[in-house]
Amino acid sequence: MDNFGYLFAAYTIIFAVIFLYVxxxxxxxxxxxxxxxAMEVRLKEVCDEIEARxxxxxxxxx
Amino acid sequence: MSKRLNLTLGTxxxxxxxxxxxxxxVYVPTEADQGNVxxxxxxxxxxxxxxxxxxxLVAICGIFYLWLGQDIWDDLGYAAAEIGMVFCTLVLVTGSxxxxxxxGTWWTWDSRLTTTLILxxxxxxxxxxxxxADDTPQVARFAAVIGIVAxxxxxxxxxxxxxxxxxxxxxxxTRQGGHGLEDPRxxxxxxxxxxxxxxxxxxxxxxxSATLRMRTRLIAMARDLNLxxxxxxxx
Numbered sequence: 001m002d003n004f005g006y007l008f009a010a011y012t013i014i015f016a017v018i019f020l021y022v023x024x025x026x027x028x029x030x031x032x033x034x035x036x037x038a039m040e041v042r043l044k045e046v047c048d049e050i051e052a053r054x055x056x057x058x059x060x061x062x
Numbered sequence: 063m064s065k066r067l068n069l070t071l072g073t074x075x076x077x078x079x080x081x082x083x084x085x086x087x088v089y090v091p092t093e094a095d096q097g098n099v100x101x102x103x104x105x106x107x108x109x110x111x112x113x114x115x116x117x118x119l120v121a122i123c124g125i126f127y128l129w130l131g132q133d134i135w136d137d138l139g140y141a142a143a144e145i146g147m148v149f150c151t152l153v154l155v156t157g158s159x160x161x162x163x164x165x166g167t168w169w170t171w172d173s174r175l176t177t178t179l180i181l182x183x184x185x186x187x188x189x190x191x192x193x194x195a196d197d198t199p200q201v202a203r204f205a206a207v208i209g210i211v212a213x214x215x216x217x218x219x220x221x222x223x224x225x226x227x228x229x230x231x232x233x234x235x236t237r238q239g240g241h242g243l244e245d246p247r248x249x250x251x252x253x254x255x256x257x258x259x260x261x262x263x264x265x266x267x268x269x270x271s272a273t274l275r276m277r278t279r280l281i282a283m284a285r286d287l288n289l290x291x292x293x294x295x296x297x
Binding site: 013022024042 | 097099101102105106109120147148151156159160163166173228262266268270272273275276279280281284286287291293
């Protein structure tokens with residue numbers, strides 16, 4: 001009563017699922033890091049734009 | 063998460079996992095009645111342990127989120143629910159594979175199996191809510207309540223083999239007390255596998271919650287960007 005096929009299937013599924021889940025987390029993390037960096041750049045650009053627009057207005061007010 | 067901690071936990075998990083595999087396939091004696099297929103047990107039980115620990119953590123994080131309202135508890139609970147779901151799925155699948163040669167069927171509506179399936183469905187609902195609804199504090203509060211209520215099924219699953227008539231073996235705590243593992247090598251193998259899966263759980267939890275923290279930060283930045291755009295439009 002050895003049933004090696006069942007044993008092999010069970011362990012293969014366990015390791016395949018764990019491996020795929022780790023890959024899923026890493027891929028998602030890499031994607032989020034790229035998005036975060038792009039968002040930081042965009043935010044800085046908008047802040048710089050606001051500063052640039054507000055500077056002449058404050059000069060003319062003086 | 064620091065790269066050093068990531069590397070340390072990953073290496074520790076890999077080492078324990080290799081040791082556990084060696085013990086399962088080389089060290090531990092073959093069970094007399096079931097033969098080699100009983101070796102599924104040494105990874106089936108740790109999968110269940112991780113699933114129960116993860117779902118317990120979802121409930122604890124839910125309580126803290128409802129109490130303190132801090133996003134970190136919501137992210138940690140979400141990560142734990144996802145990991146719990148992965149391991150609960152593995153419990154059902156490996157249990158089913160083990161059941162086929164031993165019970166002669168892939169599935170039976172036994173108390174342990176049914177309560178585990180209910181647990182899987184409850185947290186499936188939790189994850190569907192998180193995936194489909196927007197990331198608002200209201201959804202997070204609702205998810206926290208679901209996580210707490212669903213965790214009530216965990217002790218039911220654990221004691222189901224003692225409360226109701228069942229064909230599922232009560233290996234860790236039998237009706238007579240004590241445990242059902244005759245050989246000390248079987249106990250040692252199970253303990254090493256439990257240690258391997260516990261470190262794997264901690265590692266995955268840190269990785270996944272870091273990803274979710276990053277996502278929360280991204281959402282906050284997108285909100286700031288919208289505000290900044292609106293401010294820029296006012297000039």
